[in-house]
Amino acid sequence: MGIYGQDWSSYQPATPDTSGLSFAFVKITEGLGYVNPRWVSQRDHAKSAGLVWGGYHYPHMGNSVQAEADYFLGQVAWKPGDMVVLDWEGYDSANQGVSRGTQAAYKEAWLRYVKKQLPNNPVGMYANLEYWRNIDTTGFFGDFLWIATAGLPVGQPGIKAPWLFHQYSDSGVDHDYCHLASLADLRAWTLSFSQEADMPLTSSDIAAVASAVWNWSEPGPDPKHPVRVGAALGWMDAVHTKQNAALTQAVAEGAAAQAALSALAAAVGKAGGLTADQVTAAAQAGAAAALKELGHALDGMKP
Incomplete structure (x- = not known):
C-alpha cells in the first residue's frame, strides 16, 4: 500500500509523464541566482493531471538564510495544499567549503523562517542518509521528512524517524514513495494545514462533513448489522x-x-x-x- 511520485528539475521536460503518479516535487530555485526555467510548466502540468504538488529550494549555505528563503518564496503564488521543501544537501562547490555546523544551523533557521511565512502550508525537508545521520544534530525536519536512500527497497529507508516520503531510486528520474494509502489521503493531509488556520468552510466542505456524519456507522447490538447514524x-x-x-x-x-x-x-x-x-x-x-x-x-x- 502507498502512492508514488517523482521529483523534477530542468533535467526533465516541461511536461513529464505523470502516468501512475500521485504527487510531484519540482525544483524552483538554487542559491540566490538560479530559477529552474521549466518549473512553472512542470507545476502546471502536475496540477492539471490531478497530482499533489510541492516546490523545493537547493541552498548555498554560506549565504543568508532569510535572503535565500525570500528569493525562493517570492517565485511562487503559493496555494493551499502546496508542499514547501528544503533540499538539504550540499555536494556542489558552493557548499563544500561550508562547515557542518553552519549547514546544520542553516537547515534549522530556513525551516523555521519559511514556516512563519507560510503557516498554512506543510513545510518539510529532503535529506539523504549521510546528511540525516552525520550532519543533522537535532532531528528537526519541520512538518515532514522526505528521505533519500541508495539501494534500499521502496518504503524501507532504514531510519527510525517518522518519514513521509522516500526517494528510493534515481535511475533516469528520481522516483518517490509516500506511505499514505491514497492520493485523496495525501491531498487531505496537505490541506489540513490551511484548515488549522480557521479558513472559512466552503459549501462543498460543509456538504462533505454532513455526508460523512450522516453515513457514519457504529457497531450495534448485532455486529453484522452496524447502526448508521443517518x-x-x-x-x-x-x-x-x-x-x-x-x-x-x-x-x-x-x-x-x-x-x-x-x-x-x-x-x-x-x-x-x-x-x-x-x-x-x-x-x-x-x-x-x-x-x-x-x-x-x-x-x-x-x-
Whole structure:
C-alpha cells in the first residue's frame, strides 16, 4: 500500500509523464541566482493531471538564510495544499567549503523562517542518509521528512524517524514513495494545514462533513448489522413526528372538551341538581385520567 511520485528539475521536460503518479516535487530555485526555467510548466502540468504538488529550494549555505528563503518564496503564488521543501544537501562547490555546523544551523533557521511565512502550508525537508545521520544534530525536519536512500527497497529507508516520503531510486528520474494509502489521503493531509488556520468552510466542505456524519456507522447490538447514524436519526425524527402529531391532537381535543364542559356546567347550574363547581370537578378528574392514558401511548412510541 502507498502512492508514488517523482521529483523534477530542468533535467526533465516541461511536461513529464505523470502516468501512475500521485504527487510531484519540482525544483524552483538554487542559491540566490538560479530559477529552474521549466518549473512553472512542470507545476502546471502536475496540477492539471490531478497530482499533489510541492516546490523545493537547493541552498548555498554560506549565504543568508532569510535572503535565500525570500528569493525562493517570492517565485511562487503559493496555494493551499502546496508542499514547501528544503533540499538539504550540499555536494556542489558552493557548499563544500561550508562547515557542518553552519549547514546544520542553516537547515534549522530556513525551516523555521519559511514556516512563519507560510503557516498554512506543510513545510518539510529532503535529506539523504549521510546528511540525516552525520550532519543533522537535532532531528528537526519541520512538518515532514522526505528521505533519500541508495539501494534500499521502496518504503524501507532504514531510519527510525517518522518519514513521509522516500526517494528510493534515481535511475533516469528520481522516483518517490509516500506511505499514505491514497492520493485523496495525501491531498487531505496537505490541506489540513490551511484548515488549522480557521479558513472559512466552503459549501462543498460543509456538504462533505454532513455526508460523512450522516453515513457514519457504529457497531450495534448485532455486529453484522452496524447502526448508521443517518438511519437512526431518520427513525428518531419519524418517532418525534408521531409524538408531536399525537400531542397536537390531544391539545385540540382538550380545548374542545373544556369548552363543552363549561357549557355543560352552566346548563346544569341553571337546571338545578349538581352545581357548576361539582360538574367542573368531575370533568377535571376525567381529563386527568385521559392525560394519563395519553402518557402511556407516548411512552410506547419512545425509541
